Amino acid sequence: MSINIPFVDLTLQHAPIQTELEQAIQDVLTVGDFVLGQALVNFETAFAAACGTGYGVGVASGTDAIALGLQACNIGAGDEVILPANTFVATLIGVLRAGATPIFVDCHPETALIDLEAAAKVVTSKTKAIIPVHLYGQMVSPKQLLDFADTYKLLIFEDAAQAHLAEREGYRAGAVGIAAAFSFYPSKNLGAFGDGGMLVTKDADVAQKMKRLRNYGAAQKYFHVESGTNSRLDTIQAAILQRKLPYLSQWNSDRQRIAQQYDSQLSSLMNSGIIPIQNQSANGHVYHLYVIRVQETCSLPREEIQGKLADLGIQTGIHYPIPCHLQPAFTYLRYQIGDFPHAERLAKEILSLPMYPGLQSIQVNSVVDALVTMLTGEQQKLLYV
Numbered sequence: 165m166s167i168n169i170p171f172v173d174l175t176l177q178h179a180p181i182q183t184e185l186e187q188a189i190q191d192v193l194t195v196g197d198f199v200l201g202q203a204l205v206n207f208e209t210a211f212a213a214a215c216g217t218g219y220g221v222g223v224a225s226g227t228d229a230i231a232l233g234l235q236a237c238n239i240g241a242g243d244e245v246i247l248p249a250n251t252f253v254a255t256l257i258g259v260l261r262a263g264a265t266p267i268f269v270d271c272h273p274e275t276a277l278i279d280l281e282a283a284a285k286v287v288t289s290k291t292k293a294i295i296p297v298h299l300y301g302q303m304v305s306p307k308q309l310l311d312f313a314d315t316y317k318l319l320i321f322e323d324a325a326q327a328h329l330a331e332r333e334g335y336r337a338g339a340v341g342i343a344a345a346f347s348f349y350p351s352k353n354l355g356a357f358g359d360g361g362m363l364v365t366k367d368a369d370v371a372q373k374m375k376r377l378r379n380y381g382a383a384q385k386y387f388h389v390e391s392g393t394n395s396r397l398d399t400i401q402a403a404i405l406q407r408k409l410p411y412l413s414q415w416n417s418d419r420q421r422i423a424q425q426y427d428s429q430l431s432s433l434m435n436s437g438i439i440p441i442q443n444q445s446a447n448g449h450v451y452h453l454y455v456i457r458v459q460e461t462c463s464l465p466r467e468e469i470q471g472k473l474a475d476l477g478i479q480t481g482i483h484y485p486i487p488c489h490l491q492p493a494f495t496y497l498r499y500q501i502g503d504f505p506h507a508e509r510l511a512k513e514i515l516s517l518p519m520y521p522g523l524q525s526i527q528v529n530s531v532v533d534a535l536v537t538m539l540t541g542e543q544q545k546l547l548y549v
C-alpha cells in the first residue's frame with residue numbers, strides 16, 4: 165500500500181491565502197519599487213517587532229544574514245567564533261566569509277544543541293563571539309547563554325534560521341544576543357517564494373552598518389564608506405512574507421500539535437531504540453524539523469528504516485548526515501573524526517519525519533504505524549481509519 169506523505173508540502177499553507185498573496189505581489193508591481201521598496205521597510209519593522217527586538221535588515225539569504233551580520237557586529241579577521249559542529253554548513257560559511265576563525269564545539273547528546281560546558285573549554289583571548297544555533301526550532305537556553313557570554317565577555321550572535329518565533333525562558337529567538345540571523349528559504353517556518361533572509365538586532369549601529377553592507381557599503385547613494393556587497397531582500401519577497409507573517413504563530417502551533425502526536429505515539433518504540441531529540445523548552449519549540457534518533461540498539465539500521473518508509477511513500481530527511489568539521493571542503497581546518505563524538509553519533513542516528521503545517525493526524529498515525537510495524541512486527545490496524 166502506498167501512503168504518499170511528502171517530507172514538506174508548502175501548497176497546504178499557500179492555497180488558503182492565495183488571493184492575499186497574489187494581491188501582495190500585484191501591489192508591488194503597481195508601485196514598481198522592486199529593490200529596497202516600501203514593503204521591505206514594512207516587513208523589516210514587523211518582523212523585528214515579532215522577534216521582540218528593535219531593527220530588521222532584509223538580505224538575500226540566511227547565509228548572507230550570518231556573513232554580513234557578523235561583519236556588522238565588527239567580528240572578522242583575527243577573531244575566533246564558537247559554533248556547534250552539528251549545524252547546517254551555512255553557519256560555518258558565514259563565519260568564514262566574515263573572515264573570522266571558526267572554533268567548533270560538540271553538542272548535547274539528547275537535545276543536539278550546542279554544549280556550553282564544551283564551549284567554555286575553547287574560549288581564548290581571541291574569542292569574540294558564540295553562535296548558538298537554535299537547531300530544529302528549539303532555542304539554546306537564553307539564561308545559560310547570557311551567563312556564558314557574561315562570564316567570558318563574548319557577543320552572542322544567534323543563528324535563528326530554524327526558529328522563527330521560538331521561545332524559551334521568556335525570550336524569543338532573535339532577542340537574546342546582539343543580533344540574530346533568520347532565513348526565509350521556502351521551507352523554513354516562515355518562507356518566501358525563493359531565497360531571503362534577515363538580520364535582526366537590538367543595536368542601532370549594527371543595523372546601520374548592516375544596511376550599508378547589503379548595499380555596496382554605501383552610506384548614501386554613490387558614497388561608499390566600506391566595501392559591501394549586493395544582498396537585499398526583494399520587495400516582492402518582503403510583501404509576500406508580510407502577508408504570511410500573521411499566520412506564522414498558528415502554523416507553529418500546528419507543528420507543535422504534530423510533534424506532540426509523534427512524541428506520544430512514538431513512546432511505544434523507546435524500547436526498540438527509537439527516541440525523539442529531547443525538547444527542553446516546553447511550548448517554545450517551533451519544530452522546524454521533527455527529528456528522531458535511531459539508536460544502535462534498534463533492530464534495523466537507519467538507512468533501512470528510511471528506505472522502507474520511502475517504499476511506503478513516506479519521505480524523510482537527515483539533518484545533517486555529515487557534521488561540518490568532517491565536510492571535505494573544510495579539512496584545512498584540521499579537525500578529524502572523533503573530535504566531537506556526540507555530533508558524530510547523532511549524524512549517524514538522526515532521521516527527520518514529515519513535518520509541516522497541515523499534516524493531518526491520520527497521516528502522522530500512518531508514519532508511526534509504519535515504524536511500529538517494521539520494528540516490532542505488530543500491526544497497529546486501529547491507526548488506519
Ligand SMILES: *Cc1c(COP(=O)(O)O)cnc(C)c1O
Nearest residue numbers: 225226227252254255325347349
Ligand atoms: C537554512 C539555514 C541557514 C541558511 O539560510 P539560507 O537562507 O538557506 O541561506 C543557516 N543556518 C541554518 C541553521 C539553517 O537552517
